[in-house]
Amino acid sequence: MxxxxxxxxxxxxxxxxxxxxxxxxxxxxxxxxxxxxxxxxxxxxxxxxxxxxxxxxxxxxxxxxxxxxxxxxxxxxxxxxxxxxxxxxxxxxxxxxxxxxxxGGGLQMMVGGVVKQMTAESAKRAALGAGAIVMDTIAANDGRKPHEQIQRIRELRPDMILLSGGTDGGDEKKVTEIAERIAPARPQPRFGSKFVMPVIFAGNKDARGSVDNAFDESIDLQCVDNLRPTLEEENLGPARDAIHDMFLEHVMAQAPGYDKLMGWTSAPIMPTPGAVGNILTTIAERQGKNALAVDIGGATTDVFSVFDGVFNRTVSANLGMSYSISNVVAEAGLDNVLRWVHLEGMDERELRNRVKNKMIRPTTIPQSREALVFEQAVAREALRLAYVQHKEFATTLKGVQQQRTVGDTFSQKTSGTTIVDAMKLDLLVASGGVLSHAPRMSQTALMLVDAFEPEGFTTLAKDSIFMMPHLGVLASVHPQASEQVFTRDCLVVLGTCVAAAGDVKWGKPAFSWEMRGSQNAEGDLLGGQLKLVELTPGETATVTVKPARGIDLGAGPGNPVAHEVTGGSVGLILDARGRPIALPESRDEARDVVEGWYRELNIIDEGDA
Amino acid sequence: MPCFSLTSLLLVAEEAAAAAETAESTGLLNMDRLPLLGVAVFFVVAVVFWISVARSGGEINVREIAGLKAIEEAVGRATEMGRSVLFVPGIQDVSEIQTIAGITVLSKVAKTAAEYDAKVEVPVARTLVMVTARETVQEAFLAAGRPDAYNEDLIYYVTDEQFGYVAYLSGMMVREKPAACIYMGCFYAESLILAETGNSIGAIQVAGTAMPAQLPFFVAACDYTLIGEEFYAASAYLSESPAELGSLKGQDLAKVLAFGLIGLGALLATATQFVPSLQGAFDFFTGTLLG
CATH class of the missing domain: 3.30.420 (Nucleotidyltransferase; domain 5)
Structure with a gap:
């Protein structure tokens, strides 16, 4: 329409x-x-x-x-x-x-490809970008025997399957073999006994016939353009569109009441994460920014990013603040969680008890200061781990021919390097209970800075009422309205973080700064210091920073840089802690340092311990 | 123990023999060459010490070698494109250390290819290399749990003639267009011909050689190149065996010592130009310490 x-x-x-x-x-x-x-x-x-x-x-x-x-x-x-x-x-x-x-759990998919790091990864990227949860990835080199793969497919109950593999004119044999493993497994759908399993084939166009022959009438096969027509190129659009179509035709049509709902809507119903990706991509394109958004939930954490126009989404299935909290602590380690706790008496035993209590009552919210500090410490680690996973997934294409010169003799970079660059990040958006409902905005801001470690100049914001999904689908109908509501009502700007990367030495001069505009101020920061400068919402200023030798704030090590910054509920955060943020090894010293940071950002008041 | 370590030990043995010869003619020990013995002892102790550290579970970090990491990528590319992987182990016989280092890498390539169910083709220029390569690839397929996929006909002898061999490889590359070309061994004039042909057919190319004159060609025309010592370190990097890792670390220490001595010699040589009284120290350094 x-x-x-x-x-x-x-x-x-x-x-x-x-x-x-x-x-x-x-x-x-x-x-x-x-x-x-x-x-x-x-x-x-x-x-x-x-x-x-x-x-x-x-x-x-x-x-x-x-x-x-x-x-x-x-x-x-x-x-x-x-x-x-x-x-x-x-x-x-x-x-x-x-x-x-x-x-009903959103869109759940299984994906397949020939090589796990190549076509299978592209298939995963297409499915995640369309807003699906990827239950498993089947590939010729996934280390499983054929019968194990068939067993796994049989156990899963995906809403649909995306199959890729082979470049155009390339491999036919192995991608057909994967299709031949899906066929006898007869994967059962979650909804309706009359449901025909949709399979999207986005692989070698020469293999369409053999893949079609592998399936019988229990599979509804749709062939679209290859995800990797050549290994140098990734074409996710047709597969994502097909996923959306299949989602409406098959999955939504089977879910109770959705046939009626589809008749009401002026634009196709989108999976919620797909819509979030849509608005982030729209904003990044229209404003020419690199943006990253995170949604931390009880069981999972979604990270979305757009760098240089390339959208990526990851779902960290076992990183969340209620049902997955135990896993967060297990993966991060108790020491890493405790480093963010400034309160005396909060030791490993106390932390373990709180984790187990949260496992028993996962939907409870913090009722005491200790519980809040503990929860925010765990949130930092959950976000950090989800970000690490995102960086590992959002990479350049693998298996691509490189162009070299003799100058590359000692610096041969491999393909498959991450495209997520903390220095190039312009906008960092937070959503999810622990971030959106933190009692103080500065707590949300510092959780973001501690977990994502942005470098240079980065605007921090939070999604006020998790409106991004609504705006994502609106962007497909009215991008201008979507952008206006996103910037004026959806985002609560927390402020701007100016962070030093590089060789920061604690206690030694890191950078000097000067702010001119709505507010005027200047000063020097030593390594390890964090400073909050008042800059209220709507105010703008030009901040000039002069880093010490070896320290980078966006213009290269030691080079001064000036940037226009916007104020927010928190203000301007000047961060000279270096990257990665390292704390003193002594627990007592680390506690004092963290407490100092919290006081500086008004996370705790003067009288509080 | 890797072959390069054996060579080093042979060199030490040679030194020892020379020392023994001197001792025979002048006495028990040639005291003038004592510092050289110190260097040799340092080297042996360093290697033995780090091997024992590695064996007792100590962590020895070998920096990532891009060329070896890229092997999976190259084999993956061949798999996706439905084409073969071409492996060239140089043009020398198995008596050449570089050929043996190349065969070590072939083992990794074959194992990865077995896991991906990809085809590896190894045309060789020496019959003994063919036999060695066949055994290596067969073992690799067995280790990957795919002995059935091993095909010895893919490892074959072409000719001993340098340019006959290169002409065959070039023709084969143009006709069959392998998706990945891996050159590991001793190469001479053929390096640029092979690398340029591989580049023109759009293959991912990984090269490794210790021939300094050929390295610039490989670096410019290939995607990844293992340079000199990196090529020899590949064995330790791939196997992660404590003996090889410890040996590598010990040799690195010996190299640090050698660099230090070179630096010291350069300083002394410069200083003697300004302070003639240091000439004696310089003579001792060059004449006695360095032999």
Whole structure:
């Protein structure tokens, strides 16, 4: 459906999550800009006894309608479109209604390819980018025997399978073999006995015939352009589009109430993470920025990034703040978690007890200062580990021919290096309970800085009410409205972090700084210091930093750099702790140092220990 | 113990023999050459010490060698493209240390190819190299759990003639377009011909040689190049065996000592130009210490 963006004045959007359906209302203002005006939420009703997702949607939309003084749902329980007035002259309806969904576990996929690090990885990137959870990756070199692969496919209950492998004109044999392993496994879908398993083949075009022959009528095969037509090129678009189409045709059509919901929406329903990726990509493209967003949940942590126009998403399945908290501590190590705890008496034993208590009661939220400090310490490590996984996944293509000169003799870089560059990062966005609901904005800001270790100048923000999914699907219909609401209402700008990378020596001069603009200030920072400078929301200033020898703030080691910065709820954070952030080995000394940082950022007050 | 260590020990033995000869003619020990004995003892002790450290579980870090890391990538590329991997073990016989170092890398290539179910083709210029390569590849396929996939016909003898061999390889590369070309061994004039042909067919190329004159050609035309000592260190890097890692570390220490002596000699030579009284020390350094 083609919608004229100029005719859109009133937008209604919902996000059907596993537990809550969230709705937002966006209206065109007299000055022509779009602003989010109302929000509502209601429990999701995809499960029994309701088994109809539209009930939760109507409840959430009705809540908005009541607050906005606008009738949005008619007597038949349908959303009124387009916007207009009733017989009494009262406003009714909306111009477009859009929705995302992650109810029922979202989109769960299995992917396959010939070589794990090449076509299989591209298939994984395509699936993750489309908003799916990748349950497993099957490849010719995954170390499993054919019968083990068949057994694994049989055990999984994916919503669909994406199969890739072979460059165009390249391998046919092995990709067909993988198809021949999927066929006898007869993977069973999660929804409906009549459901035909969708398989998307995005591999060697010459192998389409043999792959088709491998499957019978129990598989709905769709062939799209190769993900890797050559190893030098990655073409994810057609596979992602096919995933979205299959998601609507097969998965959503089987989920309770979604057939009705699809009839209401003005644009195709998108998987929630796919929509988040969409808005991040749109913003990065329109503003020419490199952006990274994180959503930390109870069981998983999603990291999205756009660097130089390349979008990547990872789902860290076992890093979360409730059900996965034990795994976070196990992976990070107790010492790494404890290094962020400044309170005396919080030792390993105490930490273990708190972790196990959280495992027993995963949905509890911190009720004491100690519990909050502990939770934020774990969050730092969960975010750090998720970021490490993201960097490992977001890489340049592997198996690509290199161009060399004799100058490369001693510096031969391999392909497959990460494209995530902390120095090039412009915008870092936080969402998820522990970040969004931290009592103080400065706590969110410091958690981000400690975990992601941005370098140079980076704007820090948080998604106020997790509106990014709504805006992601809106971006496909009205990118301008989406961008306006994203910058004005969705993001709460925390401030700007100016961080030194390179050879920072603790106690020695790191950099001098000067701020001119809405606020004027200047000073020097020693290695290991953290400083907060007031710069309130809406204020801008030009910050000039002169780093010491060997220290880099974006213009190369020792070179001064000037940058315009924006203020925020926290302000300007000057970070001379170096990268990676290293603390003194002595636990007592480390505790004092961390306490000093927390005091500087007003995370703890003067009287607090 | 790796072959390069054997060579070093042979050199030490040679020195010892020379010393014994001197002792025979002048007495029990030639005291003038005593510092050289010290250097030899330092080398032996360093190697033995680090081997024992490695065997007792001590961690010996070998820096990442891009060329060896790229082998998986090269084999993966061949697998995705449905083409073969070409391995060239140089043009010398098994008596050449570089050929043996190349065969060590072939073992890794073959094991990776077995895991990926890719085809490795090894045309050789010496019959004994063919036999060695066949055994190596067979063992690698066995270790990877794919003995059935081993095909000895893919490892074959072409000719002893340098340019006959190169002409065959070039023709074969143009006709069959292998996705990856790996050159590991002793090369002469053929290095640039092979590397340029491989580059023109779009193959990923990994080269390794200790021939200084050929290195610039390989560096410019190949994707990855193992340079001199890196090529010899490949064995320790790939096997991770304590004996080889310890030996590598010990040799590195000996090299540090050699660099130190070179630096000291240069300083002394310069200093004698300004302070003539240091001439005696310089003579002792060059005449006695360095033999």
């Amino acid at each position: 083609t919608i004229d963006p100029n005719s859109i004045n009133v937008i209604l959007a919902t996000d059907c999550g596993s537990t809550t359906t969230k709705s937002v209302f966006i209206e065109r203002q007299p000055d022509g800009t779009f602003r989010q005006t109302q929000r509502g939420e209601a429990p999701t009703t995809v499960e029994e006894p309701f088994a109809d997702v539209t009930i939760g949607v109507i409840n959430a939309v009705t809540e908005i309608g009541e607050v906005a003084g606008r009738k949005l749902v008619d007597e038949d329980g349908r959303i009124i479109q387009p916007a207009g007035t009733d017989a009494d002259g009262n406003p009714v309806g909306c111009d477009i209604y859009i929705s995302t969904s992650s109810a």
